[in-house]
Amino acid sequence: MRIGTRGSALALAQSEHVLACLPGGAGEHSLVIIKTSGDLNPGASLSRIGGKGVFTKEIEEALLREEIDLAVHSLKDLPTDERPGLRLGALLPREDPRDALVSRAGIPLESLRSGAMIGTSSLRRRSQILARRPDLRVTELRGNVPTRLERLEDGRLDAIVVAAAGLNRLRLGDRATQLLDESVMLPAPAQGVLAIQIRSGDRAAAAAVEPLSDETATAEATAERALLQGLGGGCLVPVGARARAHATNGTLELVAYVGHPEGRPSFRSSASGPKARAADLGRSLAIAMLGQGARPILDEVRSMERFP
Numbered sequence: 001m002r003i004g005t006r007g008s009a010l011a012l013a014q015s016e017h018v019l020a021c022l023p024g025g026a027g028e029h030s031l032v033i034i035k036t037s038g039d040l041n042p043g044a045s046l047s048r049i050g051g052k053g054v055f056t057k058e059i060e061e062a063l064l065r066e067e068i069d070l071a072v073h074s075l076k077d078l079p080t081d082e083r084p085g086l087r088l089g090a091l092l093p094r095e096d097p098r099d100a101l102v103s104r105a106g107i108p109l110e111s112l113r114s115g116a117m118i119g120t121s122s123l124r125r126r127s128q129i130l131a132r133r134p135d136l137r138v139t140e141l142r143g144n145v146p147t148r149l150e151r152l153e154d155g156r157l158d159a160i161v162v163a164a165a166g167l168n169r170l171r172l173g174d175r176a177t178q179l180l181d182e183s184v185m186l187p188a189p190a191q192g193v194l195a196i197q198i199r200s201g202d203r204a205a206a207a208a209v210e211p212l213s214d215e216t217a218t219a220e221a222t223a224e225r226a227l228l229q230g231l232g233g234g235c236l237v238p239v240g241a242r243a244r245a246h247a248t249n250g251t252l253e254l255v256a257y258v259g260h261p262e263g264r265p266s267f268r269s270s271a272s273g274p275k276a277r278a279a280d281l282g283r284s285l286a287i288a289m290l291g292q293g294a295r296p297i298l299d300e301v302r303s304m305e306r307f308p
Contacts, residue, residue, distance in 0.1 A: 001022060001028075001029040001030075001069045001070055001205070001208065002029070002030055002031075002032050002067070002068045002069045002070070003015055003018065003019055003029060003030065003031050003032065003068065003069070003070045003071070003072060004032050004034050004059045004062050004063060004067075004068035004070065004071040004072070005031055005032070005033060005034065005059070005071070005072050006033070006034065006035070006036055006039060006055065006059070007033040007034075007035065007039065008039070008144040008145075009144060009145065009146055009170060010144060010145055010166050010169060010170055011072070011074075012031070012033075013169045013170055014072055014074070014169060014194055015031055015072040016031070017092075017169070017194070018070075018072050018092070018194065018196060018212070019031065021092075021212050022208055022209070022212075023208055032062070032067070032068050034058050034059050034062055034068075035058065036054060036055050036056065036057065036058045036059065037054040037055075037057060037058065038054035038055040039055075053077075053078075053079045055073075055074075055077040056071075056073055056077055056078050056079070059071045059073070059197075060083050060086060060197070063086060063197060063198075063199060064083075064085055064086065064199070066199070069198070069202070069205050070089070070196055070197070070198055070205055070208075070209065071196070071197040071198075072194060072195070072196055072197075073194070073195045073197060074191075074193075074194065074195075075091065075190035075193040075194065075195040075221055075225075076188045076189060076190045076191045076193070078190075078195060078197070080225050080226075080228055080229035081229070085199060085200055086197055086198070086199060086200060087197070087198060087199075087200050088195055088196070088197055088198075089196045089197065089198035089205060089206055089209040089210065089213075090195070090196040090209040090210060090211075090212045090213035091193050091194070091195055091196075091213055091214060091217045091218045091221055092193065092194040092195075092196070092212055092213070092214055092217065093214040093216075093217055094192045094193050094214070094216070094217040094220065094221075095164070095165035095168055095169065095192040095193075095194075096164040096165055096168060096179070096192055097163075097164075097165065097187045097191045097192035097193075097242060098163075098164045098179050098180055098181075098182065098185075098187060099125060099161050099162070099163060099164065099179075099180045099185050099187055099191075100161070100162055100163070100164040100167055100176035100177075100178065100179055100180065101159055101160075101161055101176070101177050101178040101180055102149065102152060102159060102160050102161075102162065102167075102175050102176055102177055103158060103159035103177045103178075104152055104153065104155070104157070104158055104159065105158070106177050107159075107177065108177060108178040109129070109132065109133065109159075109178060109180065109184070110133075112133070112136060112158060112159060113158070114135040114136075115135065115136070115137060116136050116137070116158035116159065117136075117137045117138075117139055117156070117157050117158050117159075118136055118137065118138045118139070118157070118158065118159050118160065118161065119138075119139055119140075119141030119148065119151060119152070119157045119159070119160040119161075120138060120140075120141055120160065120161045120162075121140060121141055121142050122161075122188070123236060123237070123238045123261045123301075124186075124188055124237075124238045124239060124240050124257075124259075125138075125161045125185065126138045126238070126261050126263075127238040127257075127259035127260060127261050127262075127263055127266060128184065128185040128186070128238075128240065128257065128259060128263075128266075129161065129185070129263070130261075130262055130263025130264075131259060131263040131264065131266050132184055132185075132263075134263055134264075139157070141157070141160060145162055145166045145167065145170055145172070146170075148160050148162060149172070149175065159177070161180070161185075163187070163188075163191055163192065164176060164179055164192075165191065165192040182242050182255070185240065186240025186241060186242050186255060186256070186257040186268075187240060187241075187242055188239075188240065188241075189221070189224035189225050189227065189228045189239065189240075189241040190220075190221040190224050190225055193217050193220075193221045196209045196212065216245045216247075219243070219245045219252055219275045219278045220242075220243040220244065220245055220252070220278070221243075222278040222279050222282070223241075223243040223252055223254050223278040223279065223281045223282040224241040224242070224243050224254070224282060225282065226278070226279040226280075226281070226282025226283050226286070227239075227241050227254065227256055227282035227283070227285055227286045228241065228282075228286075229282075229283075229286075230282060230283045230285075230286025230287060230290075231258065231286045231289065231290065231294065231298060232298065233298070237258075237298060237301060237302070238257075238258065238259045238260065238261055238301060239256070239257065239258055240256065240257035240259075241254065241255070241256045241257070241282075242254070242255050243255075243278070243281075243282075245275050246275075250274060250275050250276070251272055251273065251274060251275060252272060252273060252274070252275045252278055252281055253270065253271075253272045254270060254271055254272065254273075254281055254282060254285055255268070255269075255270040256268065256269055256270070256285055256286075256289060258289060258294040258297050258298060259297065260297055260300065260301060261301065261304070265293075265296075265297055266297070267289065267292070267293050267294045267297060269285065269288065269289050269292065269294075270285075271284065271285040271288065
């Protein structure tokens with residue numbers, strides 16, 4: 001199997017994990033590094049280079065051209081609209097979905113000085129930081145995880161916010177000053193979930209990856225991505241979501257957040273339903289939130305100059 005992946009340290013760590021899990025192990029398969037639009041424009045704002053699919057488009061095209069057999073993605077980077085000819089073959093067990101604050105002085109979010117500078121490329125994180133601490137300053141920060149940590153250490157930033165899953169997969173979990181509780185910051189939909197994408201008709205690839213799929217991660221990610229799709233959002237819209245599957249009673253609880261990039265207004269809601277109907281749960285909560293006050297926020301965000 002030829003496994004398509006981005007070339008960042010995190011993407012390689014994720015793909016090597018998948019490679020080792022496949023039948024035959026690392027000796028039987030190979031990684032193919034593919035540069036994406038997001039990699040080729042490391043300093044550009046995501047909204048300026050298209051946002052949706054900037055870390056996945058070129059890998060998907062290589063899969064369709066049969067230059068690779070599998071693609072490994074962070075599921076949160078994949079657009080919710082499935083590309084014709086491709087499908088998700090497996091979702092792996094979920095890493096910690098929370099966001100992590102890494103501060104230069106080892107100070108948690110609530111204790112940062114007024115006016116402290118926080119780096120993040122995510123409008124979702126920006127929105128929730130400013131909703132909690134409107135006295136902080138949030139600035140654009142692109143780059144892979146090691147690059148972001150370097151930018152923190154050079155003194156221009158007081159703290160950064162990154163996915164805990166990324167730190168853990170790079171064995172940098174000890175760098176986290178604070179794992180942000182979901183009452184403070186809801187993660188991106190499907191954050192912490194690795195996806196293996198295959199061609200729709202490739203039975204050999206499907207048979208190889210299907211045993212790697214995790215039922216709990218699949219149910220949670222399905223609900224979260226259905227919510228995001230129902231809200232008409234992509235990676236640029238400030239939407240957070242966290243579904244929790246309960247093994248004992250077969251239910252799924254979904255909490256969602258929609259907010260303005262400046263922290264206000266913001267809106268949070270929740271719903272629960274059968275795990276077997278995860279997509280329906282996500283869609284129904286999206287419809288409810290649009291009717292309860294989320295629509296004006298999303299309309300304003302989409303009309304802002306930073307969006308294409």
